[in-house]
Amino acid sequence: KHILVIPGDGIGPEVTTWGKAVLEKIGSQFGHEFTFDEALMGHAGIEATGSPLPDETLEKAKASDAILFGAIGHIKYDNDPSAKVRPEQGLLKIRKELGLYANLRPIMLFDELLDASSLKPEILKGTDILFFRELTGDVYFGEKKRSEDGNTASDLMIYHRYEVERIATKAFEAARARSKRLCSVDKANVLEASRLWREVVQELAKQYPDVETEHMFIDNAAMQLVKNPKKFDVVLTANLFGDILTDEASQIAGSMGMLASASIGDGTGFFEPIHGSAHDIAGKDKANPLASILSVALMLEISFGLKEEAKKITDAIDKALKDGYRTGDIADANTDKAKILGTTAMG
Amino acid sequence: KHILVIPGDGIGPEVTTWGKAVLEKIGSQFGHEFTFDEALMGHAGIEATGSPLPDETLEKAKASDAILFGAIGHIKYDNDPSAKVRPEQGLLKIRKELGLYANLRPIMLFDELLDASSLKPEILKGTDILFFRELTGDVYFGEKKRSEDGNTASDLMIYHRYEVERIATKAFEAARARSKRLCSVDKANVLEASRLWREVVQELAKQYPDVETEHMFIDNAAMQLVKNPKKFDVVLTANLFGDILTDEASQIAGSMGMLASASIGDGTGFFEPIHGSAHDIAGKDKANPLASILSVALMLEISFGLKEEAKKITDAIDKALKDGYRTGDIADANTDKAKILGTTAMG
Ligand SMILES: CC(C)[C@H](C(=O)O)[C@@H](O)C(=O)O
Ligand SMILES: CC(C)[C@H](C(=O)O)[C@@H](O)C(=O)O
Numbered sequence: 001k002h003i004l005v006i007p008g009d010g011i012g013p014e015v016t017t018w019g020k021a022v023l024e025k026i027g028s029q030f031g032h033e034f035t036f037d038e039a040l041m042g043h044a045g046i047e048a049t050g051s052p053l054p055d056e057t058l059e060k061a062k063a064s065d066a067i068l069f070g071a072i073g074h075i076k077y078d079n080d081p082s083a084k085v086r087p088e089q090g091l092l093k094i095r096k097e098l099g100l101y102a103n104l105r106p107i108m109l110f111d112e113l114l115d116a117s118s119l120k121p122e123i124l125k126g127t128d129i130l131f132f133r134e135l136t137g138d139v140y141f142g143e144k145k146r147s148e149d150g151n152t153a154s155d156l157m158i159y160h161r162y163e164v165e166r167i168a169t170k171a172f173e174a175a176r177a178r179s180k181r182l183c184s185v186d187k188a189n190v191l192e193a194s195r196l197w198r199e200v201v202q203e204l205a206k207q208y209p210d211v212e213t214e215h216m217f218i219d220n221a222a223m224q225l226v227k228n229p230k231k232f233d234v235v236l237t238a239n240l241f242g243d244i245l246t247d248e249a250s251q252i253a254g255s256m257g258m259l260a261s262a263s264i265g266d267g268t269g270f271f272e273p274i275h276g277s278a279h280d281i282a283g284k285d286k287a288n289p290l291a292s293i294l295s296v297a298l299m300l301e302i303s304f305g306l307k308e309e310a311k312k313i314t315d316a317i318d319k320a321l322k323d324g325y326r327t328g329d330i331a332d333a334n335t336d337k338a339k340i341l342g343t344t345a346m347g
Numbered sequence: 348k349h350i351l352v353i354p355g356d357g358i359g360p361e362v363t364t365w366g367k368a369v370l371e372k373i374g375s376q377f378g379h380e381f382t383f384d385e386a387l388m389g390h391a392g393i394e395a396t397g398s399p400l401p402d403e404t405l406e407k408a409k410a411s412d413a414i415l416f417g418a419i420g421h422i423k424y425d426n427d428p429s430a431k432v433r434p435e436q437g438l439l440k441i442r443k444e445l446g447l448y449a450n451l452r453p454i455m456l457f458d459e460l461l462d463a464s465s466l467k468p469e470i471l472k473g474t475d476i477l478f479f480r481e482l483t484g485d486v487y488f489g490e491k492k493r494s495e496d497g498n499t500a501s502d503l504m505i506y507h508r509y510e511v512e513r514i515a516t517k518a519f520e521a522a523r524a525r526s527k528r529l530c531s532v533d534k535a536n537v538l539e540a541s542r543l544w545r546e547v548v549q550e551l552a553k554q555y556p557d558v559e560t561e562h563m564f565i566d567n568a569a570m571q572l573v574k575n576p577k578k579f580d581v582v583l584t585a586n587l588f589g590d591i592l593t594d595e596a597s598q599i600a601g602s603m604g605m606l607a608s609a610s611i612g613d614g615t616g617f618f619e620p621i622h623g624s625a626h627d628i629a630g631k632d633k634a635n636p637l638a639s640i641l642s643v644a645l646m647l648e649i650s651f652g653l654k655e656e657a658k659k660i661t662d663a664i665d666k667a668l669k670d671g672y673r674t675g676d677i678a679d680a681n682t683d684k685a686k687i688l689g690t691t692a693m694g
Contacts, residue, residue, distance in 0.1 A: 073536065078562070081535050081542035081549070088536045118574055123465040139486070139504055144539040153543035154505035157486055161498040187587075188428050189420065189435045192491040195428035196500035202428070215425065219594040220623075226573060226598045227465055240534075244591060247566040251573045276567075 001304060002035045004064035006057065009043040009087060010277025011287035011343075012070020018289035018347030019068050019296045026300065026309050037064070041094065042072040042087035042277075052090030058097055061268060066303040068295060069272035075279055096136050099266030101163065102170050103133040103242065104302075105274060107229075107249045110258060112321040116330050117254030119226070127229040129249060130178065132171035133242025135263055137163045138193070140239045159193045159238070164200040171236040172208045178233060183214045185221045185237040185245065197238060218245075225249055250274050257288035257329040260295035262302050269303040271295040285342035288327040290317055293347070320346070348651060349382045351411035353404065356390045356434060357624025358634035358690075359417020365636035365694030366415050366643045373647065373656050384411070388441065389419040389434035389624075399437030405444055408615060413650040415642060416619035422626055443483050446613030448510065449517050451649075452478040452593045452621060453607075454576075454600050459668040463677050464601030466573070474576040476596060477525065479518035480589025482610055484510045485540070487586045506540045506585070511547040518583040519555045525580060530561045532568045532584040532592065544585060565592070572596055597621050604635035604676040607642035609649050616650040618642040632689035635674040637664055640694070667693070 005020050007013035020036060027034040039057035046052050061067055072091045077083050094100075107129040114121045142156030168184070175182040184201045186194035198215055205213040216224065218241045224231065225245065229252050237245060250259045256275055263270040273291030281287055293313060301310040324339045331340045352367050354360035367383060374381040386404035393399050408414055419438045424430050441447075454476040461468045489503030515531070522529040531548045533541035545562055552560040563571070565588045571578065572592065576599050584592060597606045603622050610617040620638030628634055640660060648657040671686045678687045 078536065078564075081545040086536065092537070118466050118470040120465055120467055140537055142501065146539055146543070150543075151508040152505065153539040154489065154503055155538045155540050156501055157504055158499065158501035187590075189425065189433065190439070190487055191502045192493055192500040193502050196493070196497075198428040217425075219590045222569065222591045222595040223598040223603070226595060241591075243534075243566045244569045244588075248569040248573060248595065251570040256570070 001032065001065040002037070002063070004060050004067045005036055005038045006041045006067060006069045007038070007044070008041050008070040008072045008277065009074055010071050010279045010282040012072070012277060014283070014285070014287050014343050015273065015289045015292035016068055016070040018343065019292035021347060022293050022296050022313060023068075026312065029312075030306075030309055032306070032309075041069070041090040043074040043076075045090055046085060046087065050085070052085065052087050053093045058094065061094060061098060064268055066299045067268060067270045068292070068299065069270060070292065071273065071275065071277040073277040092140060094270070095263060096141065098268055098270065099136065100263035100270050101134060101136045101265040102167050103131075103135040103261055103263045105131040105133060105246045105259065105261045107131065107246070107253050107259065108255075109253055110255060110318070110321055113254055113258070113330055115254075115332055115334070117252060119229070119252055119254075124229065124252070124254075127253060129229065129232045130174060130234050131242060131246050131249065132167055132174065132234065132236045133246060134163065134167045134237070134239045136239075136265070138239035157191065157193050157240070159196055161196065161200055164197050165204065168201050168204050168236055171234055172204060172211055175211045175234040176208060180210055181212045181214070181233040183216055183221070183232055183235050185216050185218050185235060185241055187218050187241075188215070189217060193238070201236065221245060222248060225252060246274065255330075257327065258290050258294065260291050260298050262298045264302065269299065271299040285344055286328055287343045288329050289343050289347045290327070293317065348379070348412040349384070349410070351407050351414045352383055352385045353388045353414060353416045354385070354391070355388050355417040355419045355624065356421055357418050357626045357629040359419070359624060361630070361632070361634050361690050362620065362636045362639035363415055363417040365690065366639035368694060369640050369643050369660060370415075373659065376659075377653075377656055379653070379656075388416070388437040390421040390423075392437055393432060393434065397432070399432065399434050400440045405441065408441060408445060411615055413646045414615060414617045415639070415646065416617060417639065418620065418622065418624040420624045439487060441617070442610060443488065445615055445617065446483065447610035447617050448481060448483045448612040449514050449610065450478075450480040450482040450589065451609045451611065452480060454478065454593070454596045455602075455606075456600055457602060457605060457665070457668055460601055460605070460677055462601075462679055462681070464599060466576070466599055466601075471576065471599070471601075474600060476576065476579045477521060477581050478589060478593050478596065479514055479521065479581065479583045480593060481510065481514045481584070481586045483612070485586035504538065504540050504587070506543055508543065508547055511544050512551065515548050515551050515583060518581055519551060519558055522558045522581040523555060527557055528559045528561070528580040530563055530568070530579055530582050532563050532565050532582060532588055534565050534588075535562070536564060540585070548583065568592060569595060572599060593621065602677070604674065605637050605641065607638050607645050609645045611649065616646065618646040632691055633675055634690045635676050636690050636694045637674070640664065
């Protein structure tokens with residue numbers, strides 16, 4: 001299997017170094033041959049070539065069996081809303097070009113880290129959510145306009161039936177294989193795009209009579225997630241709502257630095273941590289590499305069907321946590337100071 | 348002062364009954380003359396006249412000095428995405444017609460209810476946030492389209508400079524009068540409308556050098572709100588993001604049934620609880636009337652400048668809570684069963 005590593009920006013290079021190292025280790029332990037290549041994206045791409053997604057990166061991506069991605073974004077652009085070329089365009093473009101329409105974000109709890117959440121442990125315990133976030137449509141990709149005088153700006157929030165159908169189908173299939181509960185989140189009381197979304201999900205639901213389907217408005221979902229995260233199992237939602245809800249959920253799980261995501265669709269799968277580029281700690285050997293390592297576990301399971309290998313990784317992480325090892329972001333007052341590790345040591 | 352009461356749907360009529368009763372009591376205690384009228388909106392409007400905002404309601408609204416609103420929405424429409432006439436249209440239309448562009452949502456903690464939140468008390472204690480949600484623009488009011496074959500649906504997310512300026516000005520003024528911190532929330536790394544938003548807020552910030560201004564992406568904000576709600580003071584955001592964040596925040600405060608909001612702008616102010624129509628408990632004397640009563644306190648303070656009268660109300664609520672009285676939604680395992688009251692008794 002040929003894997004393209006795209007380190008990206010900020011802490012991306014540090015964490016993907018360890019994701020890649022774990023893949024190599026799994027390869028030698030289990031006798032798989034993994035070959036690697038590397039490519040630029042985001043701010044790193046802009047610096048080197050002027051483009052947030054250089055052509056070469058896209059070619060390499062299409063030619064690979066899976067992609068391990070780090071993080072994207074740079075504070076420079078955040079403070080300059082008028083910049084025409086922006087790191088994030090690279091990520092959005094590769095999602096579109098590779099047809100990565102389904103973003104899977106498992107929100108899982110690490111028992112050892114239960115106290116790291118701001119939620120009460122009794123509210124949290126037992127939470128296990130699998131988000132299906134649509135990733136190549138919505139207001140992310142609809143037409144963007146700025147009036148000539150600069151005083152009016154717009155983005156088109158748009159969905160086509162087939163876009164909703166294909167991601168919803170994936171979510172229903174997953175729900176069937178899990179606890180048979182699916183919650184679709186929209187804002188159908190206000191948005192036309194959401195009404196189409198709800199129609200399609202309602203229709204599909206008829207083909208999955210064994211799955212209990214619920215519809216929830218986004219404002220209510222953002223609230224219920226804090227109130228009682230356990231009530232959710234598979235959550236299906238649009239691109240923008242998914243962006244918001246999954247970040248909220250990862251914090252609820254107390255595990256922002258521990259969560260991985262898989263973007264899949266028509267071809268090559270794309271695996272990345274949920275966390276961002278965290279420039280404030282970049283290059284300081286402080287970043288938590290576990291989300292990148294867990295991204296590799298997702299890759300092994302989803303793209304290559306290597307379940308045993310994936311489990312070997314999650315077991316190793318469980319053990320490290322049980323043994324008391326932590327990076328700074330997941331340490332708390334009870335952590336043995338000598339067991340707070342940097343990126344390298346944890347990797 | 349002439350007050351229009353719009354009970355609306357679900358538990359709306361029950362809770363506004365008590366909001367109105369408190370206004371009458373304040374009037375007689377302080378020697379103010381309040382006169383009242385009533386009008387229909389939402390599902391109640393549709394049932395009686397076919398319209399979610401009957402003309403008569405709009406006329407009465409424009410002629411009043413302030414409006415006390417209950418709640419809107421009906422499960423019937425939620426499950427029927429193709430319904431052309433919907434209760435929520437009434438609320439959206441009255442916001443637009445009255446120019447209610449600024450929705451103020453104070454998220455405050457009631458010390459007695461600290462345990463009602465799913466967050467740990469130490470994370471929560473000290474939280475005091477004032478949201479400024481833009482209310483008459485964004486994807487709520489942009490053009491909605493459905494293709495002829497029904498397979499494509501869209502909503503235009505759109506902002507004009509003046510719309511951002513006027514709400515941002517209100518938020519900066521409030522920040523200046525409070526702790527001098529303002530956090531503006533957008534998605535400027537992806538959305539053009541957000542880039543305009545950020546530009547305008549950055550420009551305005553120059554006129555408020557005494558206010559510490561921060562910009563945050565919505566996904567990060569949804570997360571930080573759970574992680575550390577105390578870090579927020581005045582939060583300024585667009586219509587859709589505000590809808591999501593304020594509901595999330597109200598749950599964090601553990602006080603969904605206790606929070607009021609004020610919508611203000613060009614003319615008459617509009618006061619309503621944050622909670623929804625809660626049809627499941629409607630008509631059962633179970634609804635918590637305190638958010639409606641607190642809406643009245645906001646009305647007295649904001650529309651009529653009657654601070655002492657407003658304080659009389661919040662003090663009375665504090666006392667009821669200190670004395671151990673609760674409605675079902677805010678009761679917990681430690682509540683004395685005899686002190687769990689219905690709507691009428693709490694009112
Ligand atoms: C970086 C940004 C464009 C991106 C998104 O909004 O999709 C990120 O927040 C994510 O969730 O992957
Ligand atoms: C009922 C609905 C249209 C409304 C909104 O989304 O604005 C409500 O959720 C609110 O927050 O007032």
